[in-house]
Amino acid sequence: MKVEQLFACNHVSEEKKVPLATLSFRGDAMYWWNALKRERHLHKDPPITYWNDLRGALTCRHIPSLYNRKLMDKLQRLHQRNMSVEEYWQKMMSYIKRAGINEENHTTISRFLSGLKLEIRNKVELLPYRDLNDLIQLSIKVEKQILRKQSSQKQSSYYVSYDKDEIQRGEEHIKEISLEPSQNLPKHISHTQARKIPCFNTLVMIN
Numbered sequence: 001m002k003v004e005q006l007f008a009c010n011h012v013s014e015e016k017k018v019p020l021a022t023l024s025f026r027g028d029a030m031y032w033w034n035a036l037k038r039e040r041h042l043h044k045d046p047p048i049t050y051w052n053d054l055r056g057a058l059t060c061r062h063i064p065s066l067y068n069r070k071l072m073d074k075l076q077r078l079h080q081r082n083m084s085v086e087e088y089w090q091k092m093m094s095y096i097k098r099a100g101i102n103e104e105n106h107t108t109i110s111r112f113l114s115g116l117k118l119e120i121r122n123k124v125e126l127l128p129y130r131d132l133n134d135l136i137q138l139s140i141k142v143e144k145q146i147l148r149k150q151s152s153q154k155q156s157s158y159y160v161s162y163d164k165d166e167i168q169r170g171e172e173h174i175k176e177i178s179l180e181p182s183q184n185l186p187k188h189i190s191h192t193q194a195r196k197i198p199c200f201n202t203l204v205m206i207n
Helices: 002-010 014-023 028-042 051-062 066-076 085-098 105-115 118-124 132-179 191-196 200-206
Strands: none
Touching: 002 014, 014 051, 066 085, 085 105, 085 132, 105 132, 118 132
């Protein structure tokens, strides 16, 4: 992929891609390339002159046969789970590109929808979208709306719980005050006796 980016950036012609790519080979890669050229010459096979043929030869040499099968298994089992919509889409595209899959847009759309979280998929399927890119952006917006709603509900439940705790603590404090003996009276005087003691200020006003 990096080599193809360099080819595109420098507008490399098809005839120069293979010489430029093999020029960077070092060590085992260079020995393998020279051995491959000799082998093809001995079997009277045409030399590799196109980048796609060289890429195919590199794949057969360095990538095990189980690689694509494992990628396909990962792609089939891929679901959003704890990932964001954007992370989920990026991982899906990574598997598709690495496996070399070329599929129609409607197939990729079905694959994308099947792995979305159910709460997002149920809303997105009811909304209109034009193409795959439009579907992805729509899914991101729906995800943000759901997250904002969940955040608002959490804050609301927190304040309700906080108010209940404050009321409960206030009621307990009132009970404690009502049960505490008067600090200004001797300990041997009961509350009933204390109510019978006239207030000094009241007596002064009467006199």
